[in-house]
Amino acid sequence: MTGTLVYDPLLPWIAIGALGGLAALGVVLALWRGLSGWALxxxxxxxxxxxxxxxxxxxxxxxxxxxxxxMVVDKSASQTLAERAGVTEEAATTLEAELAGRPNTEVRRVEVGDGEDDAGTLLMTAVSEALAEEPPAQVAGILLLSDGRLHDLDRAPDLPAPMHLLMTGQEDDWDRRLIVENAPAFAILDEPVTLTVRVEDEGAAPEAAQTTIDISVDGAEPQTFDIPIGQSFELPITLPHGGLNVIQFTVPEAKGEITDRNNTALVQINGVRDRLRVLLVSGEPHAGGRTWRNLLKSDSSVDLVHFTILRPPEKQDGVPVSELSLIAFPTRELFLEKIDDFDLIIFDRYKRRGILPSIYLDNVRQYVEEGGAVLISAGPDFASADSLARSPLGEVLPAEPTARVIKEGFRPEITELGERHPVTAGLSNAEGWGRWLRQIDVEPTDAAEVVMSGVEGRPLLVLDRIGEGRVSLVASDQAWLWSRGYEGGGPQLELLRRLAHWMMKEPELEEETLLAQPTGQTMRIIRRTLGDEVGPVTITRPDGETEEITLEEVAPGRFEALYEGPQIGLYRLEEGEQEAVVGLGPAAPREFEQTIATGDLLEPVLDPVEGGVVRLEEGVPDIREVSAGRPAAGRGWVGITPRDAFETRDITQVPALPAWAVLLLAAGLIVGAWLREGRR
Structure with a gap:
């Protein structure tokens, strides 16, 4: 128990002061008049x-x-290195027992693991949450058992007591890590992209001038290069294919380094084409010719060369055929010397008129067989004797004309195969499309794929693969009606874009393909096929273990599944003849970016509260009591500040003098003063 004098005035203090002043004035007046009872x-x-x-x-x-x-115990991934976990647990047990044995002392143990989404070690977050649950007036000290590698220093709270870092790790620890300083998300195909990497040694590392680095693309056989240590090094890499390219960098583990988890880096780069080089050959002028040109020119990634026949050579007006073009058109250069520079050649209502000799068209055929792409937009001339189908190019076309031209309105429809084919799958509802007014009757070849149909189910859009290349045939010259919005129009731009990208062999538009879209530690596995079913996907994890996962059909020809990767690293997927490679998570998690124990990061938090850093390799420190504001750490010891906190259970107030006693005393003094002065 303890007692104090308190006041509960009957009047405001100002009024009491005023009354006291009047009493003092009366005493002064009594002194001035020489009254003997002034003291009373x-x-x-x-x-x-x-x-x-x-x-x-x-x-x-x-x-x-x-x-x-x-007592905050760090159990993050970096604490599993070497003997840190055992040292931490032993020290925590010892300190907990010592503190529990002290009088009037309680221990609150808080364990901290890895933060979600590779957030690292959130020590200050744990301290803040623990302090929020305890009365600040009772907190006598905070002990952190950690390697000092935290990732939330900005969340450090105001500390009511000294905080100390009891640091794990050895003074002679060292580590070698690989850093990718520059890696673009996209890169141009067939052009080298420069990646900047750096190898650093940290801690008590032995002197070394260089090491080797292995570079592997999509899990292929790696290439080895020498690289200096401690310097940025540029590596030019050419992507082998479009779509996702997974590049893995690996530095061999050095003898004595604390871990090799940060010796590998994964970089995923999307390979894209720089520009789509298109040659558009227009035959007889028609309303749809400008539509093709406008569609191609609207895409800034397209380099277009447009060859248009403005006047037919049979027109007899005395003008030589060689002078019919506005300028001398380089047909020989385009169709013989530079043809391989084009990614796509489009023939729009073109027919043989002697402008392009058969040798040029035969060269286009060879261009297709060697990997080129040709798109035919057929008009009535395609059904005539001057049709391209009756030229050397006809050998690679996906369909042959029957010489019939159907002139009636029809709505293009997606075929059953087209519902599965990536060129037409998922396009808008055909019932809302506008009609086309003319169709060329064709017979597709055995290997051709009909993805759109027209009048009475006749082939309208036919695709085929010839050798290494691809060809497509649109059996109508009325697609321009969609771009003009006739009867509501249709998805001409999207259809053309998909068609061009399919012909350019974009991986995402392949009929038979296996893809994986990574998001953190989860991947979405996508299998596209023209078949009715697919088998299970075999997944090879980074540790070499395999497992199978079954896919579910989410759309015609599209099968998907979600897979949660248990490890960080490179995963290989295989289903039949289809293969894919994908990387999940960072190659080196945040916990392993820097692994050498240090107290430097916590200095801004420890210094204001007189805290310190003690290495556990020197032994578990003693616990001492120190006064607030005094140095709280020294060699082999750390201090806590006793708070002498208490809980008030009851309060009793006793008047200093009862009212009757006050009245009696005051009256006695006044009467005494009167008697003394009256006797005089």
Whole structure:
């Protein structure tokens, strides 16, 4: 118990002060007149003024509260290196027992693991949450058992007591890590992209000038290069294919380094074409010719060369055929010397008129067989004797004309195969499309794929693969009606874009393909096929273990599944003849980016509260009591500050003098003063 004098004035303090002033003035007046009872008058006034202040003796019944010591134990991934986990647990057990043995002391143990989404070690977040649950007046100290590698220093709270880092790790630890300083998300195919990497040694590393680095693309056989240590090094890499390219960099593990988890880096780069080089050959001028040109020119990634026949050579006006073009058109250069520079050649209502000799068209045929792409937009001339189908190019066309031209309105429809084919799958509802007004009747070849149909189910859009190349045939010259919005129009732009990208062999538009889209540690596995079903996908994990996962059909020809990768690294997928490679998560998690134990990161938090850093390899430190504001750490010891907190259970107030006693005392003093002065 403890007692204090408290006041509960009957009047405001200003009024009490005023009354006290009047009493003092009366005492001064008595002195001035020489009254012998002035002292008694002063005592009477003092008693009355004190009575108005109503002093009381307050007695509190207090119960002491225990001091609380927070012990935050770091159990993140970096704490599993070497012997850190064992040292941490042993020190935590020892300290917990020592603190529990101290009088009036409680221990709150908090364990911290890895943060979600590779957030690293969130030590300060854990300290903040623990302090929020405890009365600040009882916290006597905070002990961090960690390697000091935290990733949330900006969340450090205001500390009510000293905090200390009991640091794991050895003073002679060292580590070699690989850093990818520059890696673009996209790169141009057939052009080298420069990646900047750096190898650094940290801690008590032995002197070394260089090491080797292995580079592997999509899990293929790696290439080895020498690279200096401690310097940025540029590596030019050419992507082998479009779509996702997974590049893995690996530095061999050095003898004595603490871990090799940060010796590997994964970079995923999308290979894209720089520009789509298109040669558009227009025959007889028609309303749809400008539509093709406008569609191609609207795409900034397209380089277009447009060859248009403005006047037929049979027109007899005395003008030589060689002078019919506005400028001398380089047909020989385009169709013989530079043809391989084009990614796509489009023939729009073109027929043989002697402008392009058969040798040029035969060269286009060879261009297709060697990997080129040709798109035919057929008009009525395709059904005539001058049709391209009756030229050397006809050998690679996906369909032959029957010489019939159907002139009636029809709505293009997607075939059953087209519902599965990536060129037409998922396009808008055909019932809302506008009609076309003319179709060329064709017979597709055995290997051709009909993905759109027209009048009475006749082939309208036919695709085929010839050798290494691809060809497509649109059996109508009425597609321009969609771009003009006739009867609501249709998805001409999207259809053309998909068609061009399919012919350019974009991986995402292949009929038979296996893809994986990574998001953190989860991948979406996509299998596209023209068949009705697919088998299970075999997944090879980074540790070499395999497992199978079954896919579900989510759309015609599209099968998907979600897979949660248990490890970080490179995964290989295989289903039949289809293969894919994907990387999940960072190659080196944040916990392993820097692994050497250090107290430097926590200095801004420890210094203001006189905290310190003690290495556990030197032994578990002693616990001492220190006064607030005094240095709280030294060699082999750390301090806590006793808080002497208490809980008030009861409060009793006793008046310093009862009212009757005040009245009796004041009256006695006043009467005494009167008697003394009256006797005089």
């Amino acid at each position: 008058r002063a005592l009477a006034g003092l008693v009355l003024v004190a009575a108005l202040a109503q002093p009381s003796w307050q007695v509190e019944d207090r119960a002491p509260l225990n001091d609380i010591v927070l």
